[in-house]
Amino acid sequence: MDFTFDSEQNDLREAVRGLLARAYSDSEQRRKVVANDPGFDEKTWARLAEMGLLGLPFAEEHGGMGAGPIEVAIVAEEIGRVIAPEPFIEAVVLAGGLIAAVGTDEQKGELLAAIAEGTTVPAFAHAETGTRWSASASAVTATRSGDGWTLSGAKEPVPTGARADVLVVSAVVDGGTGLFLVQGDAAGLTRTGYRTHDGTRAAAVRFDGTPATPLGTGGDQTAAIERALAEARIAYSHEAIGAMDTALRTTAEYLKTRKQFGVTLNRFQALTFRAADMYVSLELARSAALWASMVQDAGGDVVSAADRARLQTSRAGRHIGKEAIQLHGGIGVTAEYSVGHYTSRLTAIDHLLGDGDFAAARLARTVGEQATVDPLGAPYAV
Amino acid sequence: MRLQLSPELEAFREEMRTFFTTQVPQEIRDKVAAHRHVSKEEYVEAQRALNAAGLAVPHWPVEWGGKDWTPLQRHIWREEMQLAGVPEPLAFNTSMIGPVIAAFGNQEQKERFLAKTANLDIWWCQGFSEPDAGSDLASLRTTAVRDGDDWVVNGQKTWTTLGQHADWIFCLVRTDPTAEKKQRGISMLVFPMDTPGVTLRPIELIDGGFEVNEVFFEDVRVPAENLIGEENRGWDYAKFLLGNERVGIARVGATKKMLAQAKDFAREITVDGRPLLEDPFMARRIAEVENELVALELTALRVVANSADGKPHPASSVLKLKGSELQQAATELLVDIAGPLSIASFAEEGSDVPDWARVATPHYLNYRKVSIYGGSNEVQRTIIAGTILGL
Numbered sequence: 001m002d003f004t005f006d007s008e009q010n011d012l013r014e015a016v017r018g019l020l021a022r023a024y025s026d027s028e029q030r031r032k033v034v035a036n037d038p039g040f041d042e043k044t045w046a047r048l049a050e051m052g053l054l055g056l057p058f059a060e061e062h063g064g065m066g067a068g069p070i071e072v073a074i075v076a077e078e079i080g081r082v083i084a085p086e087p088f089i090e091a092v093v094l095a096g097g098l099i100a101a102v103g104t105d106e107q108k109g110e111l112l113a114a115i116a117e118g119t120t121v122p123a124f125a126h127a128e129t130g131t132r133w134s135a136s137a138s139a140v141t142a143t144r145s146g147d148g149w150t151l152s153g154a155k156e157p158v159p160t161g162a163r164a165d166v167l168v169v170s171a172v173v174d175g176g177t178g179l180f181l182v183q184g185d186a187a188g189l190t191r192t193g194y195r196t197h198d199g200t201r202a203a204a205v206r207f208d209g210t211p212a213t214p215l216g217t218g219g220d221q222t223a224a225i226e227r228a229l230a231e232a233r234i235a236y237s238h239e240a241i242g243a244m245d246t247a248l249r250t251t252a253e254y255l256k257t258r259k260q261f262g263v264t265l266n267r268f269q270a271l272t273f274r275a276a277d278m279y280v281s282l283e284l285a286r287s288a289a290l291w292a293s294m295v296q297d298a299g300g301d302v303v304s305a306a307d308r309a310r311l312q313t314s315r316a317g318r319h320i321g322k323e324a325i326q327l328h329g330g331i332g333v334t335a336e337y338s339v340g341h342y343t344s345r346l347t348a349i350d351h352l353l354g355d356g357d358f359a360a361a362r363l364a365r366t367v368g369e370q371a372t373v374d375p376l377g378a379p380y381a382v
Numbered sequence: 383m384r385l386q387l388s389p390e391l392e393a394f395r396e397e398m399r400t401f402f403t404t405q406v407p408q409e410i411r412d413k414v415a416a417h418r419h420v421s422k423e424e425y426v427e428a429q430r431a432l433n434a435a436g437l438a439v440p441h442w443p444v445e446w447g448g449k450d451w452t453p454l455q456r457h458i459w460r461e462e463m464q465l466a467g468v469p470e471p472l473a474f475n476t477s478m479i480g481p482v483i484a485a486f487g488n489q490e491q492k493e494r495f496l497a498k499t500a501n502l503d504i505w506w507c508q509g510f511s512e513p514d515a516g517s518d519l520a521s522l523r524t525t526a527v528r529d530g531d532d533w534v535v536n537g538q539k540t541w542t543t544l545g546q547h548a549d550w551i552f553c554l555v556r557t558d559p560t561a562e563k564k565q566r567g568i569s570m571l572v573f574p575m576d577t578p579g580v581t582l583r584p585i586e587l588i589d590g591g592f593e594v595n596e597v598f599f600e601d602v603r604v605p606a607e608n609l610i611g612e613e614n615r616g617w618d619y620a621k622f623l624l625g626n627e628r629v630g631i632a633r634v635g636a637t638k639k640m641l642a643q644a645k646d647f648a649r650e651i652t653v654d655g656r657p658l659l660e661d662p663f664m665a666r667r668i669a670e671v672e673n674e675l676v677a678l679e680l681t682a683l684r685v686v687a688n689s690a691d692g693k694p695h696p697a698s699s700v701l702k703l704k705g706s707e708l709q710q711a712a713t714e715l716l717v718d719i720a721g722p723l724s725i726a727s728f729a730e731e732g733s734d735v736p737d738w739a740r741v742a743t744p745h746y747l748n749y750r751k752v753s754i755y756g757g758s759n760e761v762q763r764t765i766i767a768g769t770i771l772g773l
Contacts, residue, residue: 001384001385001386001387001388001391001454001683002383002384003383003683003684004383005383006383009383070383248771252771252772252773255773256772256773266767266773269764272763272764272767272768272771272773273760273763273764273767275767275771275773276762276763276764276766276767276770276771277763279700279766279770279771280700280703280704280766283681283697283700284674284677284678284681284700284704285677287677287678287680287681287683287684288673288676288677288680290383290680290684291385291676291680293383294383294384294385295385297383297385298384298385298386300385308673308676308677311670311673312673312674312677360666360669360670360673361662361666363666363669363672363673364662364665364666364668364669365665367645367659367665367666367668367669367672368645368649368659368665371642371645371646372465372638372639372641372642373638373672373675373676375676375679375680376385376386376387380385381385381386381387
C-alpha cells in the first residue's frame with residue numbers, strides 16, 4: 001500500500017501543469033477559447049498530442065504511451081485545476097478507451113494512432129434523451145444492410161459531438177447493445193452542436209440509415225461499455241478533484257484579501273469554519289479518487305470502485321462548488337470571475353456519467369453482501 | 383502508487399488478527415462489541431494480555447517496550463484491535479502520560495512508571511480540563527505552590543474519564559501566575575489519587591452511566607520529584623500529548639464494526655414482511671455512511687504514510703472531525719434501525735427487546751462526546767482553517 005507518486009509521475013504532473021498553466025494562465029483565456037467553436041483550443045490540443053498525452057493510456061504498438069490509470073488520473077486532475085476545456089476524458093479516456101478495449105487490431109492500429117497524434121478527435125455517442133446513465137442503448141437501432149450496417153435514431157447530448165471526426169455509437173442490436181463507428185461525414189448523419197453551461201460543447205446527433213462499422217467483432221458490448229464508463233467516471237473524479245482544489249484555494253485567498261466591516265473576511269469564523277469543511281470534503285474525495293485509480297491499476301472491481309469515487313467526489317463537488325460561490329459573495333456568480341465557472345464545470349461533471357445519488361443507489365443494492373468493506377482487500381485488491 | 387499491502391504487511395495483519403481474536407478473552411470482546419459496560423478488571427486483563435505479547439505500547443520507544451513499527455503497521459494494529467472488539471490499551475496510560483514520561487521524564491521517573499504504566503499496574507487519569515478551562519485549556523486555574531520539598535495543589539479538574547478506577551493522576555497546574563503568556567506558567571505534576579486532599583465526585587451522563595468525574599484538590603501535598611520535565615514547560619508536554627491523542631482517533635475499525643452490526647440488525651427487523659435492509663432508503667443510508675468511512679480509512683492511510691517523523695500531520699484534524707461524525711452517524715443508524723425498541727434502554731429480564739436495541743440509544747447519546755473530546759470539532763476546524771488554509 002503506497003499513496004505516493006513516483007518521480008516519473010511527478011515529472012508528468014509538472015509537465016502537464018506547465019503546459020496548461022501557459023494555455024490558461026487566467027480565466028479570461030479560457031473564456032476567449034470557449035466563446036468560439038469547437039469550445040476548446042486546437043493549438044493546445046496539438047500540444048497535448050506532442051507531449052504524448054492524447055495517447056497516454058494506449059499501447060505503444062498503437063502509437064500510445066502505454067501508461068496506466070495513475071497517469072490518466074494525474075492529467076485529469078491538472079485539467080480540472082484550470083478547467084481546461086480540451087476533451088481529454090471524452091475523447092481519449094472514454095471514446096479512445098472503448099476503441100482500445102473492443103476494437104479489432106486493424107481499428108486500433110488506425111484510430112488510436114490518429115487520436116494520439118491529435119489528428120482524429122473521437123466522441124462517444126451514448127446518452128439518450130429519454131433515459132440516463134445506462135450502459136445499454138435504446139434510442140438508436142443497428143440494422144444489417146447488405147454487407148454492412150446502418151444506424152437509425154438519435155443520441156443527445158453528445159459531448160464534443162459536432163467537432164468529432166469519428167463517433168463511437170452504442171446501438172440496439174439483437175436485443176443487446178453493440179458499438180459502431182460512424183465517420184463524421186457519413187451520409188444520413190445530422191449533428192446540431194450547441195454550447196453547454198460549462199463552456200464546452202455538446203450535440204444532438206441523428207442517424208437516418210447512416211452507414212456504420214461494428215467496433216470490434218460485434219455482439220453485445222454492454223459489459224465493455226459499463227467498464228469504459230467506470231474508467232471515465234474515475235477520470236472525471238480526478239478532474240473534479242483538480243477543480244475543487246482550485247475553487248478552495250481561490251476562496252481561501254479571497255477570504256484573506258476581501259475586506260468588509262473594516263477587516264478581511266478571514267476574521268469571521270462563520271466563514272473560515274466553512275472553508276475548513278470544504279477542505280475535509282476535498283481530502284476525503286481525493287482519497288477515494290486516488291484509491292479508485294489504484295483499484296483500476298491493480299485489476300480489481302473497477303465498476304464498484306468508480307461508484308465509490310463518484311459518490312464521494314459528487315458530494316464534495318456540490319459542497320465545495322456551492323460554498324466557493326457563497327463565500328465569495330456576488331462576484332462568485334459573475335462570468336467575469338473564475339470561481340463560478342468551476343462550480344459550473346463541477347455540475348457538468350456530476351451529470352455527464354452519473355451523479356452521487358446514482359452511485360449511492362447502485363452501492364445500496366449490494367450493501368448487505370459484505371459485513372465490512374476492506375478497500376485493500378477483495379474485490380478491490382486482487 | 384500501489385493498492386495491495388506487501389506480503390510482509392499481509393502476514394503482519396494476519397498475525398494481529400489471529401492474536402486479537404484468540405488471545406483476548408471472547409467474553410470481554412463480546413462486551414465491547416455489544417457496547418456493554420467493561421469493568422476495570424476486564425480492561426486490566428485485556429491490556430495485560432496485550433502487554434505480555436508486546437502489543438500494548440508499540441508506539442513507545444523500543445527501550446521501554448515499544449516496537450520499531452512503521453506508521454502503517456501501527457494503523458493495522460489499531461484497526462484489527464477495533465475490529466476484533468479488543469478494549470484498546472488505556473489511552474491515559476499508553477497514548478498520554480506514557481509517551482510524555484518517555485520523552486520528558488527523568489531516568490528515575492521512567493524506571494518508576496513506564497513498565498507499570500504499560501502493564502496497567504498503575505491506572506492513570508487525566509487532570510486537564512477545568513470548569514472554566516475547556517477548549518481554552520491554557521486558562522486553567524488549579525495552582526501548585528512550592529512549599530519546602532513539596533508542591534501544594536489547590537483547585538478543581540473535571541471530565542476526568544474513568545477517574546473512579548485511577549491510581550494516579552497527571553495534572554496540569556499553574557506554577558507561575560505571573561507569566562506573561564498564560565501558557566508559560568503551567569507545569570505537569572503526577573500524584574496518587576489517594577493523596578490526602580483529593581476528592582472525586584462522579585458525574586452521571588445522559589446515558590445513565592458514570593465515566594467522567596470532577597476531581598477536587600484541597601492543599602494536596604505533592605513531592606517535588608513528581609514534577610514531570612521542567613517547571614513551567616507543562617504546556618509543551620500537553621500539546622505533545624494531545625497530538626498523540628489525535629492519532630488513531632478516527633476509529634475506523636470501530637465504526638466499521640458498528641456498520642456491520644447495523645446491517646445484521648436491519649435484517650432482523652422486518653417491515654410489512656420485508657427486511658428493513660431491503661428498504662431502498664435504509665440501504666442507501668447505510669451505503670452512504672459506509673462509503674464515507676472507506677474514504678476516511680483511505681485518508682487515514684494517506685496521513686499515516688506522511689507522518690513518518692512521529693508528528694501528527696495537520697490533516698489529522700480531518701481524521702478527528704470526520705471520524706467523530708461517522709462514529710456518531712453509525713450510532714444514530716443503530717437507534718433508527720431499532721425504531722420503537724430503542725426506548726427500552728433499561729429493560730431487564732422479562733423483556734423481549736434484543737440487547738443491541740436496548741443499548742442503542744444510550745450509546746448514541748453517550749457518543750455525542752466524541753465530537754467534543756480530544757479537541758472539539760470546532761477546535762479542529764480552527765486548526766484546519768489556520769494551519770492548512772492559512773486563514
